[in-house]
Amino acid sequence: MSRILHKEATLYTYLGEIDRKAAYAVSTMRNVYYRESAGITAGNTSPSDSLTLYVFDRQSKVTTFDGGDLSFHDDGTDIIVPGIHGAVENPLKLEGARKVMSVARFKAGTPRMWHWKVVAK
Secondary structure, eight states, X not given: OTTTOOEXXXXXXXXXXXXXXXXXXXXXXXXXXXXXEOXXXXXSOOBOOEEEXXXXXXXXXXXXXXXXXXXXXXXXXXXEEESOOOOOSOGGGSTTOEEEEEEEEEOOSOGGGOEEEEEEO
């Protein structure tokens, strides 16, 4: 498992607006796996880039902003960026940044295989 869980990502959790600016909490995720895909949608030229992230409960190392549990919101407000980044004013301007669009929790089988699957576009 450790051979494929060698990537890092940063999660920006949307907290709301402060002084008319979006505020985000920063969580770092180490020992995760993600797969990026790029292309265009069929029939037109709009981009169809996505990132699928896998965070395993026991193997992945997550540092959350408040020491709480990891959580994702699938309404497009949370942002995932490959690599480790700090607090920034607009995380969508970082290279590779994508909005979280779907989240699935897999908690069947042995605890070693429990994980989150997050799709960001």
